[in-house]
Amino acid sequence: MAFNDKSGGPWGSGSGSKNGGSGNNNNPWGGGSNQNNNPDFDEIMNSLRKRFGKFYPSGPSGNRFILLIVFIIFVIWLLSGFYSVGTQEQGIVLRFGDYSRTTQPGLHYHLPSPIERVLLPRVTSVNRIDIGFRALDGNSNARRDVSSESKMITGDENIVDIDFRVMWKISMAENFLFNLQDPEETVKVAAESVMRGIIGQIKIESALTDAKELIQSQARSKLQELVDEYGAGIEIRDVQLLSVNPPSEEVIDAFNDVQRARQERDKLINEAEAFFNDVVPRARGESAQLVAQAEAYSEEIVNRAKGDASRFNDIYKSYLSSKDVTVKRIYLETFEEILGNVNKVIIDTEVSQSGVLPFLPLPELNNKNRSISSGGN
Amino acid sequence: MSRLNIILLIIIAAIAATASSALFIVNETQQALVIQFGEPKRTVDQPGLKFKLPFIQDVIFFEKRVLSFIPDEGEEAILKDQKRLKVDTYARFKIVDPLRFYQSVRNEIEARKQLDTIVDSALREELGLRGLKEILSEQRNSITKNIRDQVNIKARTLGMEIIDVQIRRADYPEVTSQAIFARMISERERIAREFRATGEEEAQKIRASAEKQRVVTVADGARQSQEIRGAGDAEAIRIYAESFGQDPEFFSFYRSMEAYKKSFNQDDTMVINPTGDFFKFFELPSN
Numbered sequence: 001m002a003f004n005d006k007s008g009g010p011w012g013s014g015s016g017s018k019n020g021g022s023g024n025n026n027n028p029w030g031g032g033s034n035q036n037n038n039p040d041f042d043e044i045m046n047s048l049r050k051r052f053g054k055f056y057p058s059g060p061s062g063n064r065f066i067l068l069i070v071f072i073i074f075v076i077w078l079l080s081g082f083y084s085v086g087t088q089e090q091g092i093v094l095r096f097g098d099y100s101r102t103t104q105p106g107l108h109y110h111l112p113s114p115i116e117r118v119l120l121p122r123v124t125s126v127n128r129i130d131i132g133f134r135a136l137d138g139n140s141n142a143r144r145d146v147s148s149e150s151k152m153i154t155g156d157e158n159i160v161d162i163d164f165r166v167m168w169k170i171s172m173a174e175n176f177l178f179n180l181q182d183p184e185e186t187v188k189v190a191a192e193s194v195m196r197g198i199i200g201q202i203k204i205e206s207a208l209t210d211a212k213e214l215i216q217s218q219a220r221s222k223l224q225e226l227v228d229e230y231g232a233g234i235e236i237r238d239v240q241l242l243s244v245n246p247p248s249e250e251v252i253d254a255f256n257d258v259q260r261a262r263q264e265r266d267k268l269i270n271e272a273e274a275f276f277n278d279v280v281p282r283a284r285g286e287s288a289q290l291v292a293q294a295e296a297y298s299e300e301i302v303n304r305a306k307g308d309a310s311r312f313n314d315i316y317k318s319y320l321s322s323k324d325v326t327v328k329r330i331y332l333e334t335f336e337e338i339l340g341n342v343n344k345v346i347i348d349t350e351v352s353q354s355g356v357l358p359f360l361p362l363p364e365l366n367n368k369n370r371s372i373s374s375g376g377n
Numbered sequence: 378m379s380r381l382n383i384i385l386l387i388i389i390a391a392i393a394a395t396a397s398s399a400l401f402i403v404n405e406t407q408q409a410l411v412i413q414f415g416e417p418k419r420t421v422d423q424p425g426l427k428f429k430l431p432f433i434q435d436v437i438f439f440e441k442r443v444l445s446f447i448p449d450e451g452e453e454a455i456l457k458d459q460k461r462l463k464v465d466t467y468a469r470f471k472i473v474d475p476l477r478f479y480q481s482v483r484n485e486i487e488a489r490k491q492l493d494t495i496v497d498s499a500l501r502e503e504l505g506l507r508g509l510k511e512i513l514s515e516q517r518n519s520i521t522k523n524i525r526d527q528v529n530i531k532a533r534t535l536g537m538e539i540i541d542v543q544i545r546r547a548d549y550p551e552v553t554s555q556a557i558f559a560r561m562i563s564e565r566e567r568i569a570r571e572f573r574a575t576g577e578e579e580a581q582k583i584r585a586s587a588e589k590q591r592v593v594t595v596a597d598g599a600r601q602s603q604e605i606r607g608a609g610d611a612e613a614i615r616i617y618a619e620s621f622g623q624d625p626e627f628f629s630f631y632r633s634m635e636a637y638k639k640s641f642n643q644d645d646t647m648v649i650n651p652t653g654d655f656f657k658f659f660e661l662p663s664n
Binding site for chain 1: 402403404405406407423424425426440442443444445447467469509512513514515517540541543544545546547548549554557558561562564565566568569570571572573575576577579580581582583584586587588590591592594595597598599601602603604605606608609610612613614616617619620621623624627628630631634637638641642643644645646647648649650651654655
């Protein structure tokens with residue numbers, strides 16, 4: 001508790017101590033780093049008195065000796081004002097508690113205590129706050145869950161378990177030291193508040209899947225806004241979501257089952273699409289085949305017609321030159337060809353007219369009988 | 378000489394003692410109240426080296442920085458929609474009036490105790506007017522502002538100013554969280570079923586569409602095929618008609634001849650009456 005009730009505080013109220021207060025390590029103001037450990041004034045006086053008493057009889061030489069000692073002590077006191085600022089630090093110099101100046105790394109001098117003193121906050125180091133879990137033995141893989149911190153209500157009134165980490169550093173040393181009593185704790189509770197605010201407006205589905213980037217960047221900027229509002233002198237470097245899970249084992253199983261169901265759905269659809277991709281091209285092929293066949297048929301029949309027509313035209317042309325002879329010639333040639341080849345039974349008209357019925361063993365004639373009237377044209 | 382020295386030392390010591398009692402340092406992070414025999418005289422809010430009357434006045438220091446107030450335990454509140462919620466808050470406050478602060482609560486420990494009850498009652502009152510949806514939504518900010526304003530009314534009388542009150546955590550109480558888990562599980566089951574069913578649905582749709590497309594495609598091919606054949610036939614007929622139409626009489630003669638040639642095979646047997654033109658000269662012409 002840095003609150004100072006009556007007197008006795010490290011800041012030397014009226015209690016007579018001139019020791020500028022270097023004790024009280026719990027107080028960030030205690031600053032073990034200030035190097036003004038000059039002895040207590042009363043002690044000096046006492047020792048002086050003792051020495052004075054002891055050496056008094058020796059007269060003026062004793063006086064001179066005392067003055068020498070006083071002078072040496074004074075010099076030591078003056079020298080105690082040197083201090084060095086480490087590379088990770090900044091020096092904040094206070095004169096009688098009032099902010100005076102900020103110094104950068106290197107060797108510096110301030111008026112010795114209790115007039116001035118220096119605070120050396122580490123401004124470049126990045127600090128880490130874990131929320132929702134505690135790292136065990138500094139090994140970030142071994143974690144102990146703190147469920148009261150990590151369970152949050154989502155926008156659709158579900159619960160989600162979130163572990164996250166805030167990285168911050170001091171951006172304005174004066175603000176950091178002078179504005180908030182407990183900046184680190186403030187960052188932590190503010191981060192919790194901000195994260196819950198964001199999760200409260202997000203559905204669990206997206207919190208678990210695709211909204212992580214969004215949550216991180218929103219949390220970072222909102223937290224920065226909040227600490228800026230507080231004048232904390234803190235820069236939020238990063239907010240990292242380490243794990244986002246459903247709240248308990250059974251619920252995790254249910255969520256996993258949804259994932260499986262989704263996979264199954266995709267599998268069924270893929271299979272159906274495979275079927276589609278198998279069937280439709282084949283059908284197109286079949287269709288194309290039908291068309292091609294028809295085209296071939298069409299070409300064929302047209303060409304044949306053209307050929308036939310052309311042949312007929314040629315013959316017709318020659319027929320025109322001598323009609324009778326050509327007809328006769330074709331007729332005779334045709335029958336010559338036909339009758340030259342087939343088996344023939346010739347029955348004279350006169351015989352049939354005479355009343356005699358000729359015996360005609362048709363089955364013997366190769367079982368294939370055709371009668372034809374030679375009546376011609 | 379020696380006596381003089383001693384007197385000198387005593388005077389120095391007396392001055393030192395007086396000075397140390399008359400001077401005090403107020404740090405950047407502090408403010409102070411000067412009191413005289415228990416009676417507050419003035420407040421000092423600027424840092425630096427300050428004076429007071431030695432020995433008879435005393436100084437009490439107060440924090441000037443912003444203080445956090447973080448209750449250990451969350452409060453279980455009943456919302457407007459009868460839902461129970463365990464709410465953790467944190468508040469940040471400043472001691473703005475050290476005199477009043479000193480008179481009413483004296484120190485920070487007591488101040489925090491007072492704040493605890495003030496924040497608690499303001500929180501319950503405000504949450505009783507709100508539903509869970511509102512607490513989760515953007516309206517959270519207006520809720521916390523209302524709580525802050527409520528708390529401020531009382532805090533000011535204690536010399537404090539509340540800078541903000543934030544809802545740090547808002548959780549379901551342990552009892553209800555089991556019910557919520559069960560609800561979440563059933564909800565997931567519903568979604569899983571839906572996924573599986575829609576999978577079947579989609580798959581069937583795709584298969585049906587594949588079948589349909591196949592039939593349509595083939596039928597379309599068949600139609601085109603008939604059209605093409607028809608066009609071919611028509612073209613052939615036209616060509617034949619154009620050519621043969623020049624002399625139908627001759628065509629039928631010629632075509633008949635062709636047909637005869639094709640119709641009779643070697644094995645066929647013909648019974649012929651030797652009349653007609655072919656047999657015209659079977660007998661010697663009479664004249």
